[in-house]
Amino acid sequence: MTQLTEAVHAHRILPGMKLSEDEVAEVFGVSRTIVRQALRALSHDGLVSIERNRGAFVSKPSVKEAREVFEARALLEPQTARAAAERATPEDVAHLERHIEDEHAALAAGDAGRALMLSGLFHVEIARVADQKTIETFIQQLISRSSLVIALYWQRRSALCESHAHHALLDAFRQNDPDRAEEVMKGHLVDLVSQLNLREPPTETRSLKEALRG
Amino acid sequence: MTQLTEAVHAHRILPGMKLSEDEVAEVFGVSRTIVRQALRALSHDGLVSIERNRGAFVSKPSVKEAREVFEARALLEPQTARAAAERATPEDVAHLERHIEDEHAALAAGDAGRALMLSGLFHVEIARVADQKTIETFIQQLISRSSLVIALYWQRRSALCESHAHHALLDAFRQNDPDRAEEVMKGHLVDLVSQLNLREPPTETRSLKEALRG
DNA sequence: CTGCATCATATCGTATACAATATTTGCATA
DNA sequence: TATGCAAATATTGTATACGATATGATGCAG
Numbered sequence: 299m300t301q302l303t304e305a306v307h308a309h310r311i312l313p314g315m316k317l318s319e320d321e322v323a324e325v326f327g328v329s330r331t332i333v334r335q336a337l338r339a340l341s342h343d344g345l346v347s348i349e350r351n352r353g354a355f356v357s358k359p360s361v362k363e364a365r366e367v368f369e370a371r372a373l374l375e376p377q378t379a380r381a382a383a384e385r386a387t388p389e390d391v392a393h394l395e396r397h398i399e400d401e402h403a404a405l406a407a408g409d410a411g412r413a414l415m416l417s418g419l420f421h422v423e424i425a426r427v428a429d430q431k432t433i434e435t436f437i438q439q440l441i442s443r444s445s446l447v448i449a450l451y452w453q454r455r456s457a458l459c460e461s462h463a464h465h466a467l468l469d470a471f472r473q474n475d476p477d478r479a480e481e482v483m484k485g486h487l488v489d490l491v492s493q494l495n496l497r498e499p500p501t502e503t504r505s506l507k508e509a510l511r512g
Numbered sequence: 513m514t515q516l517t518e519a520v521h522a523h524r525i526l527p528g529m530k531l532s533e534d535e536v537a538e539v540f541g542v543s544r545t546i547v548r549q550a551l552r553a554l555s556h557d558g559l560v561s562i563e564r565n566r567g568a569f570v571s572k573p574s575v576k577e578a579r580e581v582f583e584a585r586a587l588l589e590p591q592t593a594r595a596a597a598e599r600a601t602p603e604d605v606a607h608l609e610r611h612i613e614d615e616h617a618a619l620a621a622g623d624a625g626r627a628l629m630l631s632g633l634f635h636v637e638i639a640r641v642a643d644q645k646t647i648e649t650f651i652q653q654l655i656s657r658s659s660l661v662i663a664l665y666w667q668r669r670s671a672l673c674e675s676h677a678h679h680a681l682l683d684a685f686r687q688n689d690p691d692r693a694e695e696v697m698k699g700h701l702v703d704l705v706s707q708l709n710l711r712e713p714p715t716e717t718r719s720l721k722e723a724l725r726g
Numbered sequence: 727c728t729g730c731a732t733c734a735t736a737t738c739g740t741a742t743a744c745a746a747t748a749t750t751t752g753c754a755t756a
Numbered sequence: 757t758a759t760g761c762a763a764a765t766a767t768t769g770t771a772t773a774c775g776a777t778a779t780g781a782t783g784c785a786g
Contacts, residue, residue: 319768329741330768335552342556344646351747351768366646373587373647432558432580432657433587436650443646533738543771544738565738565777 301326302336306345306356307418307445308411313358317346343439345446357446361496364447368491371440374433375421376484379467381428383479386471390427394471397423398464418445420464427471444490451494463489515540516550520559520570521632521659522625527572531560557653559660571660575710578661582705585654588647589635590698593681595642597693600685604641608685611637612678632659634678638697641685658704665708677703 302322305311323333337354340346346354359367382390397420404412418441425434463486470479516536519525537547551568554560560568573581596604611634618626632655639648677700684693 320766331740331742334768338549338552339556342553352749353768363646366644369644370588370646370650373591374584377587430580430583432577432584432654436584440646534736545770545772548738566779567737 302340303345303442304415306340307415307442309414309445309449310411311356313356313446313450315356317354317356319353344443357443358450359443359447361451363443364451364494364496367440367443367447368487371437371444372484372487374437374440375424375487376480378425378428378430378433378437379470379483380476380480381430382424383471383474383476385429386427386474391468391472394420394423394427394468398461398468401464402461414445414448417464418442424467447494451496453493453495516554517559517656518629520554521629521656523628523659523663524625525570527570527660527664529570531568531570533567558657571657572664573657573661575665577657578665578708578710581654581657581661582701585651585658586698586701588651588654589638589701590694592639592642592644592647592651593684593697594690594694595644596638597684597688597690599643600641600688605682605686608634608637608641608682612675612682615678616675628659628662631678632656638681661708665710667707667709 302311302317311317317337319330319333319337322337323330326333337346337348341348341354344357347357348354397416401413401416401420404410404416421441422434422438425437428434463482466482467479467486470476470482516525516531525531531551533544533547533551536551537544540547551560551562555562555568558573559571561571562568611630615627615630615634618624618630635655636648636652639651642648677696680696681693681700684690684696
C-alpha cells in the first residue's frame with residue numbers, strides 16, 4: 299500500500315486526483331477497509347485531503363502551504379545536517395553514496411519520477427544518520443509535501459540542480475564537517491525555493507488506473 | 513473521541529496503559545471501527561503505540577525519545593514565538609491571555625490535569641498566532657508527547673514553573689518584541705528540560721474505565 | 727514442585743453488509 | 757433552451773461477522 303506514497307513521490311499520481319476507495323481497492327486487490335486505513339494515514343501526512351462523504355483527493359498545496367513547508371524545512375534540516383555530519387560513520391557515507399548513485403541511474407534510465415523520489419528520500423536518510431527519529435518523521439512528511447509542491451510549482455528551467463548540493467553534503471559528512479553541512483543544506487533549501495514559481499495554482503488530472511499501472 | 517487525547521494530556525490516562533478496542537468502544541458507545549480509526553490517529557501522533565495482534569498502549573517515551581522531543585521543540589518553537597510576536601494583534605494577545613487565565617482557574621480549582629493540558633495548548637496557540645499551520649501541526653504532536661514525557665520524568669520539586677514564562681511570552685507578544693519572544697521561549701524550553709529527571713524509565717498502570725469516568 | 731506442551735480464551739486484523747450522504751441524470755416547466 | 761426539482765445512482769461512513777494471532781490456563785512429565 300506504500301506504493302501509493304511512492305506513486306505520489308514519483309509524480310505518477312498528481313495533485314487534485316481523486317482516490318476513490320473502490321477503485322484503489324480494486325487496483326491493489328484488497329478490501330476497502332485497508333484502503334481507508336492507508337488514505338487516513340496519507341491524509342495525516344498531508345499527502346491527501348479527505349472531504350467527508352466526498353472522498354480522498356491528492357492534496358493541492360496552496361502557495362501559502364508551499365511556503366510553510368519550506369520554512370519548516372529551513373528550521374529543521376540545516377541543524378539536522380549538522381548533527382548528521384557530527385555522527386556520520388564511513389558506513390553512513392557509503393549508504394548515502396549508494397543512494398545518490400541510484401538516483402543517477404534512475405535519471406540515466408529516463409525514470410525521472412524515481413529519481414525525484416530518491417532525491418527526496420536522501421533528505422530523510424540524513425535525518426536517520428543524525429539519529430533523530432522524531433525529526434526524521436517530520437522531515438519525511440515535509441519531503442512528501444514538497445513533492446506535491448514541486449509537481450505544482452516547479453519551473454522547468456534549470457533541471458539538474460540537486461546533484462551538486464547532495465554531493466557537497468556527502469563530502470561534508472565524509473569529512474565530519476558540521477559547519478559546512480549546515481551551510482550547504484541551508485543554501486540547498488534556498489536554491490530549491492528559488493526554483494519554484496510560487497504564484498499561480500494550476501490544475502490537471504489524469505485517470506488513476508493508468509497512472510498506477512505505469 | 514478527542515476525549516481520549518484530552519485524557520492523555522490531563523494525565524488521567526498514563527503511559528503504558530492498554531487501550532483495548534472493545535473496552536474503549538464500550539465506554540464511548542461506538543463501534544470498534546471508530547475506535548480503531550482514533551487509535552491509528554493517536555498512534556500517528558506518537559501518543560499510543562500499536563503492537564500488531566496485541567493492541568494499543570499509551571506510549572512510554574524512552575529517555576532518548578524524550579530528549580528528541582525537546583530537541584525538536586528547541587528547533588521549532590523559538591522561531592515560531594518570534595514570528596508570533598511579529599504578527600500578534602491585540603485580539604491574539606487577548607485570546608492568549610484568556611488561555612492563561614483558564615489555566616490559573618483550573619489550578620485554583622484543584623484540577624491540575626486540566627491546567628497541565630491548557631499549559632501545553634498555550635504553545636500550540638502561539639503557532640496559530642504565528643500563522644504557521646504546518647509547524648503548528650508538528651508542535652501539536654510535540655506537545656502531546658511532551659505530556660507523556662512529563663508524566664514519566666517530571667520531578668515534582670519546583671511546581672509552579674510555567675506561569676512566569678508564559679506571562680513573559682505574553683508581554684513580548686503584546687509589545688511585538690520578536691527578539692524577546694524568541695529568547696524567552698528558548699529559555700522556557702531549557703527550563704522545562706532541566707526539570708525532568710531523564711534517567712530511569714518508571715512504570716505504572718491503572719484501569720481504563722475508572723480513569724475515564726473520573 | 728517446576729517446566730514445558732497443549733488447548734481454551736480473548737483480542738486484534740480483515741472482509742463484507744447495510745445506512746447515510748453526495749452526485750448525476752432525466753424530465754417537466756418556464 | 758435554460759432551469760429547477762426529483763428520482764436514480766454512486767460513493768463514503770459505520771457496524772457487524774468471521775478468521776488469525778497472541779495470551780493465559782491447564783495438565784502432564786520430569
